[in-house]
Amino acid sequence: MIEVTGFRKTYGGFDAVVGSDFAVEEGEVFGIVGPNGAGKTTTLKTLAGLIEPTDGEVRVAGYDAGDPEMRRRLGFLPEESPLYEDMTPLSYLRFFADLYDVPRSVANDRIDDALDRLELAHRTRRLGDMSKGMKRKVAIARSLVNDPDVLIYDEPASGLDPVTTNSVLAFTHELRAAGKTVVFSAHDLHHVESVCDRVIVMNEGEIIARGSVDELRETYGTVEYVVTTTVAPELDDVETTAVAPTGATDAADVTTPSTADGTAPTAAEAAARYRTVVTSMTDVERIRRATVDAGGEVTDVRTDEPTLESVFLSIVGEPMAGAAARGEHVSRHTDEAGDA
């Protein structure tokens, strides 16, 4: 449905996009991800026919981007979508349907359907009095008045409250179910993960990674294994820390080592736990052996999956928006202790 070959866009000698190649299949939700200034908006505006490529070929629905026939088959949602504040959602959307020559009865059904699915109430309220999320929904509905095959959305859910964000993302799912092709950019990687079949990651005008989110996670993420043992394994190349056992309240509980020298352990020693973090199952096995050799045992192995932020950090080399607010790994408890 979309084919981009050797696309380059230069602004006065500055390369905003440096030779990008990608294709989007019909009925696919395709994400463009990247930090500020990566070239996402430039790419989307070019797909929408609003910017001329400096070089390369950009084809949408079989037409060169910008061809009037292509525009009729396309809906574009810009990052900022100022609306006519004195109009109501209904009058505003009917106005745009008229621009596309959509017959009034067809337009009314289409507008009602879009606003129902977007769960927008207050359709006759003045737009200037509506919340940011409501206005965004109206802008999304506007992108659909001509019943386009291809939708180009620049940050559709950015800056919205969680309920509105979910509603917009669920709606994007519905668009795919209805056979639409959707290309959208996002800073929030969780938005991308929840709706995109495939993504490209851009940085400084270049595509630096591509694939499904799972593929990117597999290729660029590091899984960590957190091994808990009753004694500290004596291995020179791994660092082990004493940690509080569940219910420990005294600092002495976490620092007193347990022993295997035949003397009866104190209650604190019996409860002592040690944690070692490694990145391979081979190391988990080494820890198990060293622990057993020292007279102890492995009591738990937890797998920490890489978060999307840590994956993109390793691709792009800088955190995406919001990454700092979240941890680097999410924990998934496993029964691997038994296998280790």
Ligand SMILES: Nc1ncnc2c1ncn2[C@@H]1O[C@H](COP(=O)(O)OP(=O)(O)OP(=O)(O)O)[C@@H](O)[C@H]1O
């Ligand atoms: N009209 C323009 N004239 C000059 N430079 C521009 C113009 N539009 C964009 N740029 C530059 O091109 C680069 C890519 O911009 P673009 O808006 O495509 O990035 P983006 O990935 O969408 O960023 P953001 O996430 O901040 O919206 C940036 O360095 C930007 O400053």
